[in-house]
Amino acid sequence: MHRTSWSDRLAFLVQFLRRPRQVASIVPSSRSVERQLAATVAGATGVVVELGPGTGGVTRALLASVSPEARFIAVELNPVLAARVARIPDPRLVVRCGSAEDLPQILRDQGCSSASVIVSGLPFSTIPRTRALRVLEAIDRALAPGGEFIAYHARGTLERLVGTQVEGSRLELVHQRMAWLSIPPLRIYRWRRVPSHALQTSPATRQPVASSRAPRRAQVST
């Protein structure tokens, strides 16, 4: 597995000092986290999206793990970090400098209707709540039925947001585990986007989905 260079570490730290709430960590994710994330996407096909790749350590690990036929779109808000990720020499990789809130449009720009997997390193506890909710709605819209949303996060903020705050969310938590070899330890969550028709039998813990959103989703396909 690729070792994060000192230059990447320094760039990460500098960007953290300049935009602490956006970057939210002084160091990139540990190799242990990279390995665990890579395992969750092993052999993934179709369109794989990474949100908030930072300096690209997780990106490299994911690229090494997904199918050689997969397309890989990385969306990074910070232009300095986006430029670093764009240096990764892999023909499957497209880097877009922009916000995860615009993911559906970013996919359309790339000629894609939806993503089969979305991996997020976004700092949901430090970005403004309204933006965090917009990002989660964008993920919900961009994910193909049956697709997976995988996120790693230090606090429970994201779980609460997805579970109770995103109106009509079609994301169902299927797995979560701790990555202890990380400072701080991270939770790795795996949600699955349930098909719209399955929502009539969604778990009691989830509110029924607003029917006004269903037609917009119907055209989403892998």
Ligand SMILES: C[S@@+](CC[C@H](N)C(=O)[O-])C[C@H]1O[C@@H](n2cnc3c(N)ncnc32)[C@H](O)[C@@H]1O
């Ligand atoms: C905690 S760092 C994670 C970096 C990297 N994935 C890692 O694990 O080392 C969060 C990253 O998300 C990016 N970010 C924050 N808000 C974003 C947004 N709305 N859209 C895209 N990227 C965003 C930050 O610039 C930063 O690179």
